[in-house]
Amino acid sequence: xxxxxxxxxxxxxxxxxxxxxxxxxxxxxxxxxxxxxxxxxxxxxxxxxxxxxxxxxxxxxxxxxxxxxxxxxxxxxxxxxxxxxxxxxxxxxxxxxxxxxxxxxxxxxxxxxxxxxxxxxxxxxxxxxxxxxxxxxxxxxxxxxxxxxxxxxxxxxxxxxxxxxxxxxxxxxxxxxxxxxxxxxxxxxxxxxxxxxxxxxxxx
Numbered sequence: 001x002x003x004x005x006x007x008x009x010x011x012x013x014x015x016x017x018x019x020x021x022x023x024x025x026x027x028x029x030x031x032x033x034x035x036x037x038x039x040x041x042x043x044x045x046x047x048x049x050x051x052x053x054x055x056x057x058x059x060x061x062x063x064x065x066x067x068x069x070x071x072x073x074x075x076x077x078x079x080x081x082x083x084x085x086x087x088x089x090x091x092x093x094x095x096x097x098x099x100x101x102x103x104x105x106x107x108x109x110x111x112x113x114x115x116x117x118x119x120x121x122x123x124x125x126x127x128x129x130x131x132x133x134x135x136x137x138x139x140x141x142x143x144x145x146x147x148x149x150x151x152x153x154x155x156x157x158x159x160x161x162x163x164x165x166x167x168x169x170x171x172x173x174x175x176x177x178x179x180x181x182x183x184x185x186x187x188x189x190x191x192x193x194x195x196x197x198x199x200x201x202x203x204x
Contacts, residue, residue, distance in 0.1 A: 003042050010035055011046040025051070 014034040018026035028047055032038045 003046060007038070007042055008046050011038070011043050012050055015047060015050050019054075024054075 011031060014031045015026055018030060018034060023030065026034075026047075028040055028043045031043055031047060032040065035043075
């Protein structure tokens with residue numbers, strides 16, 4: 001499709017204006033908006049040509065002289081050589097530091113393992129001491145239980161003895177009462193005997 005020259009000029013002018021404002025790759029819609037309208041069927045092919053022309057201009061502007069390219073290549077080679085040497089030195093330094101760190105870490109690990117062994121041994125001692133104390137506690141509890149049983153038996157025996165003593169007290173009280181009665185009877189009999197003897201003497 002043939003596009004009129006004036007339309008093509010407007011499209012290119014809008015694209016250049018956008019590029020001048022810093023938009024190096026304006027879209028078709030942006031160009032149409034800058035134009036204030038237009039058909040994308042016209043804008044699209046013109047913008048395609050404009051972009052190709054821009055690429056060619058940029059490539060020409062960026063084309064490097066041979067002397068400059070050679071100088072840069074030489075400088076780049078020197079930089080690479082220096083960087084390689086520095087990298088080698090850095091690798092050796094890192095390797096040495098890593099080996100030192102590994103040695104220190106190994107020493108710390110061995111020390112930690114030794115401490116773990118010591119703590120495990122101490123834990124074993126404490127566990128044995130705890131087992132011994134538990135055994136002693138069980139034995140003491142058994143002894144206390146036996147003594148409690150003996151005390152209970154003694155208390156029961158003591159209660160029985162108290163009961164027997166109370167019974168003996170009651171019996172003793174009864175015997176005392178009987179003895180008192182017997183003494184009274186004896187006095188009465190003695191009085192009767194005295195009276196009988198007196199009466200007998202009077203009759204004679």
